[in-house]
Amino acid sequence: xxxxxxxxxxxxxxxxxxxxxxxxxxxxxxxxxxxxxxxxxxxxxxxxxxxxxxxxxxxxxxxxxxxxxxxxxxxxxxxxxxxxxxxxxxxxxxxxxxxxxxxxxxxxxxxxxxxxxxxxxxxxxxxxxxxxxxxxxxxxxxxxxxxxxxxxxxxxxxxxxxxxxxxxxxxxxxxxxxxxxxxxxxxxxxxxxxxxxxxxxxxxxxxxxxxxxxxxxxxxxxxxxxxxxxxxxxxxx
Ligand code: HEM
Numbered sequence: 355x356x357x358x359x360x361x362x363x364x365x366x367x368x369x370x371x372x373x374x375x376x377x378x379x380x381x382x383x384x385x386x387x388x389x390x391x392x393x394x395x396x397x398x399x400x401x402x403x404x405x406x407x408x409x410x411x412x413x414x415x416x417x418x419x420x421x422x423x424x425x426x427x428x429x430x431x432x433x434x435x436x437x438x439x440x441x442x443x444x445x446x447x448x449x450x451x452x453x454x455x456x457x458x459x460x461x462x463x464x465x466x467x468x469x470x471x472x473x474x475x476x477x478x479x480x481x482x483x484x485x486x487x488x489x490x491x492x493x494x495x496x497x498x499x500x501x502x503x504x505x506x507x508x509x510x511x512x513x514x515x516x517x518x519x520x521x522x523x524x525x526x527x528x529x530x531x532x533x534x535x536x537x538x539x540x541x542x543x544x545x546x547x548x549x550x551x552x553x554x555x556x557x558x559x560x561x562x563x564x565x566x567x568x569x570x571x572x573x574x575x576x577x578x579x580x581x582x583x584x585x586x587x588x589x590x591x
């Protein structure tokens with residue numbers, strides 16, 4: 355009895371113990387992934403205003419800053435949402451990094467069978483790389499459209515002007531297209547595997563899982579690519 359007391363005091367809270375396990379890290383990947391999925395879908399739907407008019411799009415961007423104003427101070431809700439997004443992004447990247455290290459320790463490169471490698475599809479095998487491309491894209495995208503610090507923008511540009519300037523430039527548009535293709539592979543495998551991580555993986559529903567993963571990816575990436583292509587081809591100007 356007396357010997358078990360110090361042992362018990364060494365145990366961390368349940369949530370910390372859970373996070374230490376691979377399962378806990380997978381939960382973090384799945385939950386933070388869901389936040390990211392919600393964001394990219396909402397962001398794409400909001401950006402459809404580009405097809406309405408410059409004024410509508412700029413008003414939409416302004417409205418986001420004034421969410422719940424004057425009930426809450428101007429910008430507060432947007433900044434809270436930004437905080438949630440940043441936490442989710444950091445949590446997703448850290449858990450992915452730690453899971454990779456755990457997997458490497460458990461199964462060094464030389465023991466990995468060729469069959470496993472072939473069995474995993476392209477999207478699954480490239481998760482880390484597509485994740486890195488999306489992460490680099492987010493930094494470029496913020497510098498480009500939120501902070502407008504890239505050489506493409508003038509001081510008096512509205513948010514709409516920034517989108518047009520960025521997507522009219524072949525190098526910038528090319529990077530948006532490449533990053534969205536990487537996002538597509540990442541989303542497809544992410545939606546698919548989040549069911550696995552959460553334990554919702556009854557074989558009978560695999561067909562629905564795949565359909566949902568494809569539909570979600572096509573809607574988000576299709577919408578995003580359509581904005582870039584519409585500006586490049588002059589449909590939006
Ligand atoms: C090609 C499609 C996209 C368009 C047209 C677009 C447009 C924009 C614009 C105009 C802003 C600045 C809003 C403002 O400052 O008022 C913005 C911000 C942002 N975008 Fe995108 N975006 C696209 C794709 C993406 C993707 C794929 C992601 C994520 C992977 C993303 C993540 C973000 C983030 C995190 C912000 C900052 C939001 C904030 O803090 O206010 N965007 N986007």
